[in-house]
Amino acid sequence: xxxxxxxxxxxxxxxxxxxxxxxxxxxxxxxxxxxxxxxxxxxxxxxxxxxxxxxxxxxxxxxxxxxx
Numbered sequence: 001x002x003x004x005x006x007x008x009x010x011x012x013x014x015x016x017x018x019x020x021x022x023x024x025x026x027x028x029x030x031x032x033x034x035x036x037x038x039x040x041x042x043x044x045x046x047x048x049x050x051x052x053x054x055x056x057x058x059x060x061x062x063x064x065x066x067x068x
Contacts, residue, residue, distance in 0.1 A: 038059065040058050047061060
């Protein structure tokens with residue numbers, strides 16, 4: 001009987017900690033979640049190619065300018 005109560009308490013504690021951690025990360029995201037390693041913010045819109053006008057990914061543009 002006490003084993004069932006302890007198991008339910010353990011599950012409740014783990015669930016509460018997991019939900020609290022997810023809420024914390026969503027409310028106060030770390031810097032690594034805001035920008036890529038190149039410093040480009042996530043969800044940056046595409047930029048226009050100056051000659052052709054075709055949309056380019058900002059990450060691809062940075063990699064091209066770095067020479068990668």
